[in-house]
Amino acid sequence: MSLFGFSLRPRRAKTAQTAKDRLQILLAHERHDGSDGPDYLPMLQADILAVIGKYMQIKEDDVDIQMERNDEISSLEINIEIPSAKQEKPVASGLRGRRAR
Amino acid sequence: MTQLKDKDPLGKVIVITSGKGGVGKTTSAAAIAAALAKRGHKTVVIDFDVGLRNLDMIMGCERRVVFDFINVIQGEARLKQALIKDKRLDTLSILPTSQTRDKDALTQDGVEKVLNELKEQFDYIICDSPAGIERGAQLAMYFADEAVVVTNPEVSSVRDSDRVLGLLASKTKRAEDEGTEVKAQVLLTRHDQRRVDAGEMMTIDDVLEILAVPLLGVVPESPAVLRASNVGMPIVLDEPSEASRAYEAAVARLLGEEVDMSMSKEKKPGFFSRLFGAPA
Numbered sequence: 001m002s003l004f005g006f007s008l009r010p011r012r013a014k015t016a017q018t019a020k021d022r023l024q025i026l027l028a029h030e031r032h033d034g035s036d037g038p039d040y041l042p043m044l045q046a047d048i049l050a051v052i053g054k055y056m057q058i059k060e061d062d063v064d065i066q067m068e069r070n071d072e073i074s075s076l077e078i079n080i081e082i083p084s085a086k087q088e089k090p091v092a093s094g095l096r097g098r099r100a101r
Numbered sequence: 102m103t104q105l106k107d108k109d110p111l112g113k114v115i116v117i118t119s120g121k122g123g124v125g126k127t128t129s130a131a132a133i134a135a136a137l138a139k140r141g142h143k144t145v146v147i148d149f150d151v152g153l154r155n156l157d158m159i160m161g162c163e164r165r166v167v168f169d170f171i172n173v174i175q176g177e178a179r180l181k182q183a184l185i186k187d188k189r190l191d192t193l194s195i196l197p198t199s200q201t202r203d204k205d206a207l208t209q210d211g212v213e214k215v216l217n218e219l220k221e222q223f224d225y226i227i228c229d230s231p232a233g234i235e236r237g238a239q240l241a242m243y244f245a246d247e248a249v250v251v252t253n254p255e256v257s258s259v260r261d262s263d264r265v266l267g268l269l270a271s272k273t274k275r276a277e278d279e280g281t282e283v284k285a286q287v288l289l290t291r292h293d294q295r296r297v298d299a300g301e302m303m304t305i306d307d308v309l310e311i312l313a314v315p316l317l318g319v320v321p322e323s324p325a326v327l328r329a330s331n332v333g334m335p336i337v338l339d340e341p342s343e344a345s346r347a348y349e350a351a352v353a354r355l356l357g358e359e360v361d362m363s364m365s366k367e368k369k370p371g372f373f374s375r376l377f378g379a380p381a
């Protein structure tokens with residue numbers, strides 16, 4: 001692909017290529033996001049909280065957003081911890097007894 | 102020896118600072134944090150260089166940044182959400198900074214709140230300071246319990262380190278409120294023994310004589326540093342090298358262990374102490 005590079009390529013230290021690849025992926029995202037950066041994420045999070053909040057009670061801490069930026073595609077993983085019965089106070093012994101036997 | 106004994110209730114804040122830019126603060130912050138975590142200490146490393154985020158690349162987690170230090174300070178995200186768990190060491194976390202905002206987004210109250218919260222969860226909080234002596238650098242050092250002053254054996258770096266040592270002694274919370282001192286130690290990096298031998302580079306003793314603070318360690322100029330940064334590995338997690346051993350030894354000293362400094366002394370040490378002097 002490059003005009004002069006093909007015979008030199010294989011000899012190039014492998015880590016330099018890794019460095020270039022990492023930068024290309026990262027900078028493509030940074031340039032694309034521009035100065036707005038990933039700052040929509042706080043708003044996205046607030047919206048998610050509001051929507052879920054219509055149906056059940058959750059705290060801000062119960063929303064976990066993970067991102068993995070890749071070459072072709074980036075993924076945004078949103079995990080919401082939904083409160084279960086056991087969070088509603090430990091009614092304790094009765095329940096535990098039933099489970100045991 | 103001191104592994105399980107003294108379980109400090111609160112984590113210790115250590116700032117990695119220098120005044121001069123490009124001397125190896127971020128490299129050192131990443132290496133020190135990873136070496137502490139490798140030893141089982143719960144450690145977080147924070148990027149204070151707002152607007153010039155780089156610690157994430159050196160730590161190799163740049164693709165996983167969602168929220169950052171500034172989002173937390175401004176109440177847009179919880180600390181828990183901004184912390185990135187290292188995939189190699191479960192005792193290690195990274196708190197990245199913002200790439201899009203500027204240093205004014207850091208507030209003293211905000212920094213204090215975040216640090217206090219981190220102190221509850223971590224044994225060590227490593228603060229990677231920006232260059233200079235302005236707001237960002239001052240806030241990075243303000244709440245520190247200890248400081249590592251990264252210095253190159255070169256005139257402007259040593260001069261700036263001296264300036265920073267002055268700030269550590271006066272412009273920190275410990276200095277202002279409690280009249281106690283931030284314990285400061287010098288980490289001499291990019292040391293080149295051949296150039297010292299040729300009389301082209303100041304010796305370790307020259308630098309220490311000028312700065313008059315204890316020496317935490319000497320990290321040689323090493324091609325391993327660039328290699329590790331290419332692949333996003335803190336140097337102590339990459340292939341063993343002279344530089345990684347130097348950082349491991351520095352961290353052992355940071356933890357109060359007595360590690361022979363022979364490796365870094367000008368007088369040539371014996372082969373064996375050279376090779377095995379610094380336990381991993």
Ligand SMILES: Nc1ncnc2c1ncn2[C@@H]1O[C@H](COP(=O)(O)OP(=O)(O)OP(=O)(O)O)[C@@H](O)[C@H]1O
Nearest residue numbers: 122123124125126127128232291321322323326327
């Ligand atoms: N011991 C070493 N041997 C060789 N190169 C090194 C060494 N330490 C640091 N470097 C190189 O020096 C450059 C600056 O390092 P680094 O980014 O850690 O400095 P910094 O003090 O954090 O810079 P800044 O002030 O911009 O934040 C990098 O290219 C790094 O690879």
Ligand SMILES: [Mg+2]
Nearest residue numbers: 126127150155
């Ligand atoms: Mg830096």
